[in-house]
Amino acid sequence: MLSSALQSQKQNAMATHRSQTKREKILDVAEELFALHGYDGVTLRQIAAGAKVDVALANYHYGKKLDLFNAVFERRAALLNEARLEALHQCQRESGSGGPTVEQIIEAFLRPLELAQETGDPGWRHYLALIAYINNSPYWGPRMMSKLFDELVLEFIDALRTALPGAREEDIFWCYHNLSGALTLTLAQTGRIDKLSGGSCQSADFQAAYDHMIPFVAAGFRQVCREQ
Amino acid sequence: MLSSALQSQKQNAMATHRSQTKREKILDVAEELFALHGYDGVTLRQIAAGAKVDVALANYHYGKKLDLFNAVFERRAALLNEARLEALHQCQRESGSGGPTVEQIIEAFLRPLELAQETGDPGWRHYLALIAYINNSPYWGPRMMSKLFDELVLEFIDALRTALPGAREEDIFWCYHNLSGALTLTLAQTGRIDKLSGGSCQSADFQAAYDHMIPFVAAGFRQVCREQ
DNA sequence: GCGGCGATTCAACAAACGTTGAATTTCTTC
DNA sequence: GAAGAAATTCAACGTTTGTTGAATCGCCGC
Incomplete structure (x- = not known):
């Protein structure tokens, strides 16, 4: 029996068989690119390419570009x-x-x-x-x-x-x-x-x-x- | 008779009957906008609008956008x-x-x-x-x-x-x-x-x-x- | 006043942008 | 394994972007 803390870690690591993997990968890539080039210096297509994902997926998970920016900042x-x-x-x-x-x-x-x-x-x-x-x-x-x-x-x-x-x-x-x-x-x-x-x-x-x-x-x- | 220092100031102020006015106004507006929004956060059209000038004039005086950015920084x-x-x-x-x-x-x-x-x-x-x-x-x-x-x-x-x-x-x-x-x-x-x-x-x-x-x-x- | 030249505008280009609706795949549930 | 939901991709839209070539303006020397 795992402790609840370890369980939540386990969930984050394995996720639901892939689903959160791409979702979080988008955040990771956005984080890196926003930090280097700023909000306006990064396009959603660059983020999608870095995460090996279609450009529409960022919008599906996080909404508008500004919402993604906020999500990265708040994570x-x-x-x-x-x-x-x-x-x-x-x-x-x-x-x-x-x-x-x-x-x-x-x-x-x-x-x-x-x-x-x-x-x-x-x-x-x-x-x-x-x-x-x-x-x-x-x-x-x-x-x-x-x-x-x-x-x-x-x-x-x-x-x-x-x-x-x-x-x-x-x-x-x-x-x-x-x-x-x-x-x-x-x-x-x-x-x-x-x-x-x-x-x-x-x-x-x-x-x-x-x-x-x-x-x-x-x-x-x-x-x-x-x-x- | 003006001192050479004052003369050069005078020249800057009056310019050649307008010619340097728009040219420098572009630099002034670019300076302000770049400082506030960064390089990628500013468009040449915003700069041109702020300077009450056509967008092609910035290119005529300073070349590409990056050259204008450098010109502002070096001035x-x-x-x-x-x-x-x-x-x-x-x-x-x-x-x-x-x-x-x-x-x-x-x-x-x-x-x-x-x-x-x-x-x-x-x-x-x-x-x-x-x-x-x-x-x-x-x-x-x-x-x-x-x-x-x-x-x-x-x-x-x-x-x-x-x-x-x-x-x-x-x-x-x-x-x-x-x-x-x-x-x-x-x-x-x-x-x-x-x-x-x-x-x-x-x-x-x-x-x-x-x-x-x-x-x-x-x-x-x-x-x-x-x-x- | 006319020719020439720098300054400025006009018009347009191809490319890239954020965003979206619909189609497709992948997973979960029963 | 079928149904339904979630995740993901596809395809396309209307704008906006930086840049450019040609046309127009305004001034100065002659």
Whole structure:
């Protein structure tokens, strides 16, 4: 007798003898292409070709192109939010009555993104690049980011407020903006830092990126939000 | 008798009785639309309509769509690079034999972007958003950023290396990566921080963004690149 | 005022786009 | 194994796309 968790995994893996295979393959290919070329840079025919499927099948499963785009964006959001929230709560439990340090909070914000990569599923890498594309877009950013990620971000900002007593509201948010920017460019995986550094740094190495980002951002928060 | 600098301004303003007006209007509209919707999200007909011009005129002046995209990207690059390099050299001259501090170098890297906005030309705002789009794109970033901006960036990194003796190469580049990310998200002007902060922060206020980014980034550099 | 030339528009092309209704295959259920 | 439902393909639609060649406009020198 399988546990219900394992059962649902089993269902996802085998599906109903093929049916969900093509359906999910469409999402996988759309995820990769949207992340690389953006919404308008990808045609439904490219996605269908990549998934070895007729172009009408995407419409059958997901409706219009915009609905497919949203489906890709929403597929992994809940899982990601749960992992990050769990990491925040864990460091809050483990810290004393003073609450977690800035470093611990930033770490809880970033490390789950790295774990997502380590599942071996390349889809996660593409998904993170898609988030970077959307978050940095003046068109899509305001339309899509808030609904799925604002609640989580505000929880982390609450924790940071506690860890930085006396900080001004605007200072905290501008610091979060800097963190979000550094993270976004990392997720985009443009490979630019590889070339600039002559090979010293690798965009694909999320662990190295976060190893440097955590002390960098924490020091920035403390400098800007230090008590007046 | 006008100075040659003013003369060239005058020429730009009056042009040859109209001829350069439509030609430049196409660039202006393309700049704004490309920044907002990306390369594939804009059609030549939208650009032509915005410039109140026939669709064939863009082709006549700039060739293919990709050539127009490049023309927009290149138009203001040299001017921007000169302003930033001048700011770097000035703070190098003003500093003692020890060279400028990290804060001064970051300031020279960022403040010229703010001055560009203060000329009153809204085109600069759109251009900076276009840089953000390209820099964050896994497709365009590697293809377009290096040629115009690598030389300048490496000059600033040289200055930072001097200001941070004993720092590891990879640490410096990862820190620059964080700076570049924070800056990129700022230039994108998505308005997301406005909503998240409930109005405490405004994306359009570049000065406030840099006022917070300079100490934030400088502290990050010092923390990560401190002597071992 | 006429010829020439750059700037601009007109008209049209073939290709590719998102979307859809109907036909066909594949699976599930009895 | 027949019936019904779901999944998938087929074929086509009306638009829109980037691009181009030819025609027209507007100005300047002669």
